[in-house]
Amino acid sequence: xxxxxKLRSPPPSSAAxxxxxxxxxxxxxxxxxxxxKMPRKSYIKPTLVLASLLAIFALYxxxxxxxxxxxxxxSNLHNKFDTDYSNVNKVKIYMYDLPRRFTYGVIExxxxxxxxKPVQNDVLLKYPGNQHxxxxxxxxxxxxxxxxxxxSAVTRVIDPEDADLFYVPFFSSLSLxxxxxxxxxxxxxxxxxxxxxxxxxEALMEWLEExxxxxxxxxxxxxxxxxxxxxLYKIIDRVKNGVxxxxxxxxxxxxxxxxxxxxxxxxxxRINTYNGDIGVGNRKSLLFFMGNRYxxxxxxxxxxxxxxxxxxxxxxxxxxxxxxESRRAATQGxxxxxxxxxxxxxxxxxxxxxxxxxxxxxxxxxxxxxxLPFEDVINYKNIAVFVDTxxxxxxxxxxxxxxxxxxxxxLELQKELKKVKRYFxxxxxxxxxxxxxxxxxSKLPLIKLMTNRDKRLVGRELAEPDCSCLCSNQSGVxxxx
Numbered sequence: 001x002x003x004x005x006k007l008r009s010p011p012p013s014s015a016a017x018x019x020x021x022x023x024x025x026x027x028x029x030x031x032x033x034x035x036x037k038m039p040r041k042s043y044i045k046p047t048l049v050l051a052s053l054l055a056i057f058a059l060y061x062x063x064x065x066x067x068x069x070x071x072x073x074x075s076n077l078h079n080k081f082d083t084d085y086s087n088v089n090k091v092k093i094y095m096y097d098l099p100r101r102f103t104y105g106v107i108e109x110x111x112x113x114x115x116x117k118p119v120q121n122d123v124l125l126k127y128p129g130n131q132h133x134x135x136x137x138x139x140x141x142x143x144x145x146x147x148x149x150x151x152s153a154v155t156r157v158i159d160p161e162d163a164d165l166f167y168v169p170f171f172s173s174l175s176l177x178x179x180x181x182x183x184x185x186x187x188x189x190x191x192x193x194x195x196x197x198x199x200x201x202e203a204l205m206e207w208l209e210e211x212x213x214x215x216x217x218x219x220x221x222x223x224x225x226x227x228x229x230x231x232l233y234k235i236i237d238r239v240k241n242g243v244x245x246x247x248x249x250x251x252x253x254x255x256x257x258x259x260x261x262x263x264x265x266x267x268x269x270r271i272n273t274y275n276g277d278i279g280v281g282n283r284k285s286l287l288f289f290m291g292n293r294y295x296x297x298x299x300x301x302x303x304x305x306x307x308x309x310x311x312x313x314x315x316x317x318x319x320x321x322x323x324x325e326s327r328r329a330a331t332q333g334x335x336x337x338x339x340x341x342x343x344x345x346x347x348x349x350x351x352x353x354x355x356x357x358x359x360x361x362x363x364x365x366x367x368x369x370x371x372l373p374f375e376d377v378i379n380y381k382n383i384a385v386f387v388d389t390x391x392x393x394x395x396x397x398x399x400x401x402x403x404x405x406x407x408x409x410x411l412e413l414q415k416e417l418k419k420v421k422r423y424f425x426x427x428x429x430x431x432x433x434x435x436x437x438x439x440x441x442s443k444l445p446l447i448k449l450m451t452n453r454d455k456r457l458v459g460r461e462l463a464e465p466d467c468s469c470l471c472s473n474q475s476g477v478x479x480x481x
Contacts, residue, residue, distance in 0.1 A: 090155040091441040093223075094163035095142045096211070098170060102204055103139065106171040109195045110178045131267040131351040132173035132227045134245070134436070137426045139169045141433050151430070153438040160213050164444060165243075166222045168208065173228035175200050201234040217451040223440060227265055229347045241450075243443050245436065248371050250347030259371065261446060263439040266373045266424045266432060267351035271331040273358040273425065278414035280338060280407055286314035287402060288337035288361065290330045291352060292345070293319040301366060302343050304393045309341075312399045317341070334359035338410055339385065339402055343367060343392075354424045357383070362413045364402070366392040374423055374435055376442075382416045 104122045112118070119125055127136040141149065142156050149155070157163050178195045208214050214222065222242035226232040229251040232239065236256055244262040246252065293306050309317050316333055320326040334340050340356035344367035356363045363384040372380055392398050425431040
């Protein structure tokens with residue numbers, strides 16, 4: 001409790017310090033009587049009241065106040081954003097009932113191109129497991145009964161008039177790889193159907209442009225998934241107003257995508273999740289990498305890393321293509337290593353990063369232009385090590401730096417990895433899909449801003465598209481502010 005404030009005498013007046021004119025003795029005696037008769041002002045009562053109020057406030061603070069926790073860790077962020085959406089107004093999303101050829105038909109074409117037999121019921125169709133399966137998980141989630149989606153940020157509506165957002169469930173990444181990659185001189189079986197991804201994209205756009213809700217807001221309130229770096233490449237300029245669900249901006253221009261309007265998705269991990277506890281006892285290797293040594297563009301860093309790392313002690317670095325055997329070897333390596341190397345591939349990100357996270361193998365990210373999913377709730381500095389490409393390829397630097405990381409620090413990083421790994425598990429009911437929808441709903445205020453702005457702007461000729469305030473994926477945030 002604060003001490004009682006000291007009472008202070010008023011400062012001497014200027015009249016007291018200056019010479020006074022002479023007065024008569026009788027007048028002075030009369031003044032003295034008058035002064036003596038004036039009641040003296042008491043400070044005791046208000047001081048007691050103030051002291052009582054301060055005492056009550058101090059007691060309340062002591063009993064009921066809990067100081068805020070400003071510690072910088074991911075668990076606090078999780079509590080902040082793990083919102084219970086069951087008792088709030090959810091964002092209403094309408095999923096277009098696309099013609100079958102854009103959804104189940106793509107799966108059917110993929111199977112047929114590999115000799116599969118047609119099935120009589122769409123329920124029997126299986127989406128081929130690959131790193132771009134987010135489009136299947138989102139489609140399946142919106143098809144679930146509403147009572148099974150009580151804690152989602154979005155609710156599916158059947159009447160498009162009720163919708164805040166419109167989801168276009170074209171399997172764009174699968175469509176891109178329907179036709180198997182064959183040598184240029186190989187001839188496929190004549191009885192197998194042909195499939196053309198570019199034609200499918202154009203057909204989707206023709207169908208969409210006939211929809212009244214696409215025209216109504218110039219596509220701003222539409223959501224597209226194009227997780228593969230080349231998905232929707234043919235029509236990307238015609239859908240760029242919408243919210244794009246992408247894995248990175250490696251193949252997208254500055255006026256097509258940005259962190260301001262789009263959502264970064266994690267790839268689906270391809271190796272088994274590590275279900276053990278944190279620790280270094282069974283992690284004998286210092287650093288692990290298994291993947292294609294030779295890549296294009298930013299992925300050229302891989303060959304340089306092979307050259308400086310392949311002879312280092314306690315480092316396992318192998319060249320390997322995608323196969324069932326390679327995945328088994330990668331699972332073993334990631335589950336028994338302290339750190340897992342994540343260099344850029346043909347694009348800045350790859351599924352290997354998310355394999356490492358679910359393995360509790362601390363990612364060492366060597367990719368200068370990478371974008372990461374869910375950075376408003378995950379502080380990646382608490383779960384990963386970042387090294388720029390020029391420094392990483394210096395002989396001896398990377399290994400020496402990792403050896404200096406203490407066991408205590410490794411356990412701290414593993415502990416945070418264990419906390420956040422559910423964000424990278426699509427099959428978890430409280431995992432990736434739930435977080436993607438939360439990210440999508442966060443774009444709604446911007447969508448409303450842009451649709452209202454579009455409606456009041458007077459048509460005018462522009463030398464360049466008027467989207468610099470929104471679309472630049474390098475400086476979009478600064479520009480829009």
